[in-house]
Amino acid sequence: xxxxxxxxxxxxxxxxxxxxxxxxxxxxxxxxxxxxxxxxxxxxxxxxxxxxxxxxxxxxxxxxxxxxxxxxxxxxxxxxxxxxxxxxxxxxxxxxxxxxxxxxxxxxxxxxxxxxxxxxxxxxxxxxxxxxxxxxxxxxxxxxxxxxxxxxxxxxxxxxxxxxxxxxxxxxxxxxxxxx
Numbered sequence: 001x002x003x004x005x006x007x008x009x010x011x012x013x014x015x016x017x018x019x020x021x022x023x024x025x026x027x028x029x030x031x032x033x034x035x036x037x038x039x040x041x042x043x044x045x046x047x048x049x050x051x052x053x054x055x056x057x058x059x060x061x062x063x064x065x066x067x068x069x070x071x072x073x074x075x076x077x078x079x080x081x082x083x084x085x086x087x088x089x090x091x092x093x094x095x096x097x098x099x100x101x102x103x104x105x106x107x108x109x110x111x112x113x114x115x116x117x118x119x120x121x122x123x124x125x126x127x128x129x130x131x132x133x134x135x136x137x138x139x140x141x142x143x144x145x146x147x148x149x150x151x152x153x154x155x156x157x158x159x160x161x162x163x164x165x166x167x168x169x170x171x172x173x174x175x176x177x178x179x180x
Contacts, residue, residue, distance in 0.1 A: 001033045001034075002031060002032050002033055002060060002061065003032065003033055003034040003035070003036075003058060003059040003060060003061070004020055004032045004034070004035045004036075004059065004061045004062070004063060004087070005036055005037070005038055005052070005055055005059040005061070005062040005063070005084070006020070006035065006036070006037050006038070006062075006063050006065045007037075007038050007039075007049060007052070007062055007063060007064045007065055007066070007075045007079065008037070008038075008039055008049075008064070008065040008066040008075070009037035009038075009039035009041075009042035009044055009045050010039070010042070010065075010066065010067075011067075012065050012066060012067045012125070013037060013039070013065040013066070015065075015107075015109065016063060016065040016089060016107055017035055017037070017065075019089050019090075019091045019107055019109060019110075020032055020035050020063070020089055021035060022091055022092055022093075023089065023090070023091070023092065024092065034058075034059075036059070038051060038052060038055070049075070052078060052079065052082055052084075053082045056082060056083060056084065059084070060084070060085055061084055061085045061086065061087050062075075062079035062082075062084035062085075062086060063079075063086060063087060063089065063105065063107075064076045064079065064086070064105055064123065065107075067125070067143065069123075069141040069143070069158040069160070070158075072105075072123055072141060073123050073140070073141050073158075076105045076122065076123050079105075085104075086104045086105045086122075087104065087105075088102045088103070088104055088105075088106050088107075088108075089106075089107045089108070090102070090107075090108040091108060091109050091110045091112075093110040093111055094108040094109060094110060094111065094112045094113070094114075094126075095112075095113045095114070095115075096108060096113075096114045097114060097115050097116045097117070097118065097134075099116050099117045100114045100115065100116065100117065100118045100119070100120070100132075101118075101119045101120065102114065102120045102124075103120060103121040103122035103123070103124065103140070104122050105122045105123040105124075106120050106121075106122060106123060106124040106125070106126070107124075107125055107126065108120075108126045109125075109126060109127050109128045109130075110128050110129075111128055111129045112126040112127065112128065112129060112130045112131070112132075112144075113130070113131045113132065114126065114132045115131070115132060115133050115134045115136075116134040116135070117134055117135050118132045118133065118134060118135065118136045118137070118138075119136070119137045119138065120132065120138045120142075121137075121138060121139050121140040121141075121142070121157075122140050122141075123140055123141040124138050124140070124141060124142045124143065124144075125142075125143040125144065126138075126144050127143070127144055127145050127146045127147075127148070128146045128147075129146055129147045130144035130145070130146065130147060130148045130149070130150075131148070131149045131150065131151075132144065132150050133149070133150060133151040133152065135152060136150045136151065136152060136153055136154070136155075137153075137154040137155070138150065138155045139154065139155060139156050139157040139158075139159075140157045140158070141157055141158045142155045142156075142157070142158070142159050142160075142161070143159070143160040143161070144161050145160065145161060145162050145163045145165075146163045146164070147163055147164045148161040148162065148163065148164065148165050148166075148167075149165070149166040149167070149168075150167050151166070151167070151168040151169070152168055152169040153167045153168060153169060153170045154170070155167065
């Protein structure tokens with residue numbers, strides 16, 4: 001039995017919940033038996049964010065689902081401190097290359113692509129239709145908004161790349177550029 005607590009019940013939290021609900025094992029069964037929210041303001045939440053440690057017995061995993069980088073990483077750190085596993089969530093309609101690396105606490109949404117040998121560090125958001133091309137590096141907490149394209153680039157920690165923006169061959173040292 002796998003149960004998931006989503007930390008944040010705003011718009012992004014609901015996107016994360018839909019992704020988690022869509023995920024299936026190799027036999028077509030849902031990955032999660034139970035998915036609930038913790039949130040300080042939303043009535044649908046089963047508790048407040050400060051109550052996280054109280055849910056450890058019932059929920060093995062917790063996922064930080066807020067758009068703001070600092071708050072997302074703070075929630076990630078709290079979940080780890082209290083012994084929760086922080087999963088990688090990949091929507092079944094996304095493509096992730098077998099040679100790509102994705103850090104825990106990252107979510108890959110429908111139609112997003114993470115290509116050959118791309119590196120996505122912890123706590124990243126790869127929104128609908130984003131493309132992380134071969135060899136690109138997304139540092140901790142990067143958010144690629146809908147349709148953003150990253151080609152041959154290193155995106156620094158906490159950056160948010162707007163919808164439709166294309167970034168090519170930026171912020172990589174010569175050695176990294178030569179590999180691409």
